[in-house]
Amino acid sequence: MTNHKKLIIIGGGPAGLSAAVSAYESGVSADDILVLERDSEAGGILNQCIHAGFGLHRFGEELSGPEYAGRYIKMAEERGIHVTTNAMALSVSKDKAVTFVSPETGYTAVTADAVILAMGCRERTRGALNIPGTRPSGVYTAGCAQRYINIEGFMPGKKVVILGSGDIGLIMARRMTLEGAEVKCVCEIMPYSGGLRRNIVQCLDDFGIPLKLSHTVTEVHGKERVTGVTIAAVDEANGRRPIPGTEEYIECDTLLLSVGLIPENELTRGAGIQLDRMTNGASVNQFRETEAEGIYSCGNVLHVHDLVDFVSEEAAIAGENAAKKILGKTEECVKKLEVKTGNGVRYTVPERLDLTAHPENLRIFFRVTDIIKKVQLIVETESGEVLVKKAKSAVAPGEMESLEISAEKLCALLDSGDSYVKVYINEMGGDNK
Amino acid sequence: MIYDVLIIGAGCTGVMTARLLSEYNCSVAVADMASDVAAGATAANSAIVHAGYDAKSGTLKAKLNVRGNRLMKELAAQLGVELKNVGSHVIGFGDSDLVHLKELYKRGVDNGVERLEIISGDKLREMEPNVSAEATASLWAPTAAITCPYGITIAAAENAATNGVHFYLNFKVTDASSAGDVHYVTDGVNTIAAKYVVNCAGVHSVEVAKILGENDFPISITPRRGEYMILDKSCGDIAHSTLFVCPSSRGKGILVSPTVDGNIIVGPNAYPISDGDDKSTTAPGLNEISEGARRIMPSINLRNVITSFAGVRPTPDIYDFYIKHSEQLKNVIHAVGVESPGFAASPATGEYLVSLLEEAGLKLEKKDNYIPTRRADGNHKQWNRLTDEEKAEACKLNSAYGKIICRCETVTEGDILDALTSPIPAVTVDMMKKRLRAGMGRCQGGFCSPRVADIIAQHTGKSLDEVTKNGGGSWLVVPREGGIK
Numbered sequence: 001m002t003n004h005k006k007l008i009i010i011g012g013g014p015a016g017l018s019a020a021v022s023a024y025e026s027g028v029s030a031d032d033i034l035v036l037e038r039d040s041e042a043g044g045i046l047n048q049c050i051h052a053g054f055g056l057h058r059f060g061e062e063l064s065g066p067e068y069a070g071r072y073i074k075m076a077e078e079r080g081i082h083v084t085t086n087a088m089a090l091s092v093s094k095d096k097a098v099t100f101v102s103p104e105t106g107y108t109a110v111t112a113d114a115v116i117l118a119m120g121c122r123e124r125t126r127g128a129l130n131i132p133g134t135r136p137s138g139v140y141t142a143g144c145a146q147r148y149i150n151i152e153g154f155m156p157g158k159k160v161v162i163l164g165s166g167d168i169g170l171i172m173a174r175r176m177t178l179e180g181a182e183v184k185c186v187c188e189i190m191p192y193s194g195g196l197r198r199n200i201v202q203c204l205d206d207f208g209i210p211l212k213l214s215h216t217v218t219e220v221h222g223k224e225r226v227t228g229v230t231i232a233a234v235d236e237a238n239g240r241r242p243i244p245g246t247e248e249y250i251e252c253d254t255l256l257l258s259v260g261l262i263p264e265n266e267l268t269r270g271a272g273i274q275l276d277r278m279t280n281g282a283s284v285n286q287f288r289e290t291e292a293e294g295i296y297s298c299g300n301v302l303h304v305h306d307l308v309d310f311v312s313e314e315a316a317i318a319g320e321n322a323a324k325k326i327l328g329k330t331e332e333c334v335k336k337l338e339v340k341t342g343n344g345v346r347y348t349v350p351e352r353l354d355l356t357a358h359p360e361n362l363r364i365f366f367r368v369t370d371i372i373k374k375v376q377l378i379v380e381t382e383s384g385e386v387l388v389k390k391a392k393s394a395v396a397p398g399e400m401e402s403l404e405i406s407a408e409k410l411c412a413l414l415d416s417g418d419s420y421v422k423v424y425i426n427e428m429g430g431d432n433k
Numbered sequence: 434m435i436y437d438v439l440i441i442g443a444g445c446t447g448v449m450t451a452r453l454l455s456e457y458n459c460s461v462a463v464a465d466m467a468s469d470v471a472a473g474a475t476a477a478n479s480a481i482v483h484a485g486y487d488a489k490s491g492t493l494k495a496k497l498n499v500r501g502n503r504l505m506k507e508l509a510a511q512l513g514v515e516l517k518n519v520g521s522h523v524i525g526f527g528d529s530d531l532v533h534l535k536e537l538y539k540r541g542v543d544n545g546v547e548r549l550e551i552i553s554g555d556k557l558r559e560m561e562p563n564v565s566a567e568a569t570a571s572l573w574a575p576t577a578a579i580t581c582p583y584g585i586t587i588a589a590a591e592n593a594a595t596n597g598v599h600f601y602l603n604f605k606v607t608d609a610s611s612a613g614d615v616h617y618v619t620d621g622v623n624t625i626a627a628k629y630v631v632n633c634a635g636v637h638s639v640e641v642a643k644i645l646g647e648n649d650f651p652i653s654i655t656p657r658r659g660e661y662m663i664l665d666k667s668c669g670d671i672a673h674s675t676l677f678v679c680p681s682s683r684g685k686g687i688l689v690s691p692t693v694d695g696n697i698i699v700g701p702n703a704y705p706i707s708d709g710d711d712k713s714t715t716a717p718g719l720n721e722i723s724e725g726a727r728r729i730m731p732s733i734n735l736r737n738v739i740t741s742f743a744g745v746r747p748t749p750d751i752y753d754f755y756i757k758h759s760e761q762l763k764n765v766i767h768a769v770g771v772e773s774p775g776f777a778a779s780p781a782t783g784e785y786l787v788s789l790l791e792e793a794g795l796k797l798e799k800k801d802n803y804i805p806t807r808r809a810d811g812n813h814k815q816w817n818r819l820t821d822e823e824k825a826e827a828c829k830l831n832s833a834y835g836k837i838i839c840r841c842e843t844v845t846e847g848d849i850l851d852a853l854t855s856p857i858p859a860v861t862v863d864m865m866k867k868r869l870r871a872g873m874g875r876c877q878g879g880f881c882s883p884r885v886a887d888i889i890a891q892h893t894g895k896s897l898d899e900v901t902k903n904g905g906g907s908w909l910v911v912p913r914e915g916g917i918k
Contacts, residue, residue: 038837038840086835086836088837088840088843090843099821101824101828101834101835101837101845102835102836103828103832103833103835103836104832104835105835106825106828106829106832106835107821107824107825107828107835122875122876122879122880123876123879125739125740125875125876125877125879126740126877127663127738127739127740127741127877128738128739130662130719130738130741132713132714132715132716132718132719132741133713133714134711134712134713135712135713135742136902136907137862137901137902137903137907137908137909140879141876141879143879144878144879144880144882144883147883148883148909148910151883152883152887152897152910154897154898154910154911154913155910155911156909156910156911157910157911158911218716219713219716220713223710224902224903224904224905224906224907225906225907225908242716262875266841266875269667
């Protein structure tokens with residue numbers, strides 16, 4: 001094994017595969033790309049997402065997770081890109097040295113001209129929520145339960161309460177029901193679901209599973225296995241604390257948690273790259289390059305996406321720009337602009353724009369802070385010039401928004417004195433929520 | 434067979450005793466109701482090797498704590514278990530606390546604790562910059578240490594098993610009888626016969642004493658529950674030593690301490706409960722320890738909590754440990770009410786119990802072939818604790834060390850297979866977790882627990898639906914009808 005590669009991609013899921021394909025298309029030869037995948041197969045978490053709904057944007061058809069992954073695995077294979085499986089990256093440094101271990105290669109150190117971080121995310125756990133009670137078996141994250149059912153072929157329980165109405169929780173409510181379990185309810189601490197609207201309809205409403213908004217689990221019962229949970233309504237006005245007197249005991253043998261995803265950035269942090277406190281991912285420019293030159297980040301490790309299609313799209317940007325860097329085709333940055341969040345916007349990606357003398361169209365992705373009806377989404381310059389404006393009938397934190405800024409507008413910014421652009425929403429009134 | 438000695442309870446006290454006995458030519462059995470050794474208070478405490486200034490001078494507790502502190506360090510070195518001499522501060526806020534710190538200082542000196550020192554609040558903050566600006570003084574005890582209490586107990590149990598001690602897990606003592614010089618102790622299915630019985634049953638020790646035949650046992654126990662939280666390793670450097678506050682009547686008070694694995698532990702409170710096996714946490718309890726932690730360290734970020742748990746300590750109705758020959762039963766010894774600093778004391782408590790056994794007539798003759806390590810081939814080091822060169826070498830010799838199963842804690846398939854073939858095979862998900870930390874990291878087993886369960890199933894010839902979290906009814910997946918293999 002040579003110990004230098006032009007490009008190392010950490011992660012062989014949808015982000016890593018798309019980045020690899022895109023880097024190849026941009027001129028990096030397959031032999032110069034090392035893709036490290038910690039699982040025994042490429043495809044990432046898609047392999048256990050056997051439900052449909054993937055690929056509508058990217059391929060214009062509805063695919064299952066393994067099918068979507070399969071498309072990209074095939075694209076990589078056709079280009080001769082090899083994914084090293086069972087290979088776990090252990091460290092990354094700012095000067096692009098990577099160590100990893102795998103049964104085939106053993107413990108290995110490699111350097112690279114560019115590194116793309118595509119490690120994905122993990123699920124938040126019971127511990128992070130600090131749910132009191134006992135610690136029996138039967139408390140699973142939704143993804144863990146999904147693996148038991150879809151990969152191992154076993155049911156993790158029969159009577160289920162789900163906490164959190166994120167997409168995985170919703171999908172698992174349906175999956176468990178279809179496999180014969182009784183899903184008693186889905187509790188959501190927020191006054192709205194964090195999942196996609198289509199999933200609420202198709203996974204809960206169609207099966208008559210109650211969604212209890214502004215409710216949480218306050219205690220887990222059972223010594224060996226879960227025997228029940230206590231749920232309670234929360235007070236929106238009082239830090240979403242449980243309201244005394246609203247407690248309800250629900251008998252169940254399983255508690256599934258779908259309470260958020262956290263970008264898996266231990267390697268990023270280990271490299272000394274600062275994380276954005278809102279995304280829990282690295283802060284990047286429009287090329288998805290982090291503060292460390294030649295280290296890129298994309299997919300759920302950068303920020304949690306709701307659709308894999310957008311992961312692929314983002315990773316393609318990282319792959320293309322890593323290739324340009326490797327091939328010496330990058331242009332010098334002539335103007336730096338910060339992307340600020342304004343009213344109603346929780347975060348943006350990218351967080352900064354490094355404009356060259358010949359900027360291209362670019363898209364700013366962002367999430368809103370609340371469900372709001374009748375809005376305008378706006379990108380404005382420091383001096384108050386509106387770069388883009390888009391009207392929408394409603395926005396929700398569970399659905400990512402984006403706005404494209406044209407090359408022409410960016411060109412005009414080059415000579416301005418502006419140091420930032422701001423993304424915000426205008427609330428046009430009407431009955432909210 | 435008739436064992437020379439049966440130890441009831443495989444917590445730190447029982448295991449340390451068994452380990453010492455395994456140096457001699459005598460047959461020893463250890464029985465525990467749990468599916469693993471170190472499952473009770475040993476698994477859930479502050480993970481501190483207390484220096485020994487806390488217990489009142491002249492008590493057995495004080496004596497065993499101070500000696501245990503020294504022996505624990507030797508034992509950790511011998512068994513290759515990590516122990517860090519981080520020291521501890523007892524932090525005082527104001528003049529009345531200073532009076533108390535001086536008392537503790539004097540007590541410590543009387544107990545034989547070395548290098549104790551009372552330092553100013555400023556000196557304290559020089560050593561621990563995150564400590565509250567309101568702290569005015571501290572009792573600094575450099576001999577206090579941190580280690581993993583269940584880790585070292587498991588290591589000692591493996592060492593004992595390697596030297597012939599038999600462990601009976603999932604053995605809940607329900608009845609006992611004796612005939613001649615032999616005691617017969619049963620769990621209703623199997624019976625263990627032994628000439629001497631040592632009761633180290635922790636929170637259940639009074640129950641066990643009664644089952645063994647004690648009438649009017651002189652001690653009673655109140656289970657006292659303490660809740661804890663663990664913070665992510667990313668904030669592991671907020672404290673460099675164990676930070677106590679001045680003690681109250683309800684235990685040593687809430688502490689903030691680094692753990693030997695690089696996390697931060699916060700807790701405990703202390704409340705009497707009726708069910709000694711009730712290890713549940715409560716919302717008010719977790720709030721209480723959060724507030725206690727903020728008092729020591731106002732800047733502590735409790736959003737970094739990765740898990741919480743509770744431990745139950747056997748608090749006796751007397752001040753001291755009760756470690757004595759039975760007044761009624763021949764060749765029965767009780768170790769009852771061994772609460773904090775029971776873990777720190779345990780290597781010395783083991784010595785003391787061995788001396789009581791000898792007093793009762795047990796013949797102690799050293800073995801020629803005693804193995805001082807966890808396994809016959811030495812102390813096995815986990816892959817992620819090796820140097821880079823050793824890691825590479827291990828992968829070359831066995832590719833299973835190149836396959837990471839637990840990502841957060843970098844546990845390899847090789848490590849899991851080692852634990853499965855260890856002297857006390859790890860056959861549940863929690864046993865793996867306690868030995869290797871698989872599932873103890875940030876994702877709390879979300880990724881690795883199905884994979885760990887799978888490897889256990891494959892290796893033990895079971896189906897996944899037969900693997901449990903920690904024995905008994907702690908099933909992981911719904912059993913398939915007909916028990917498909």
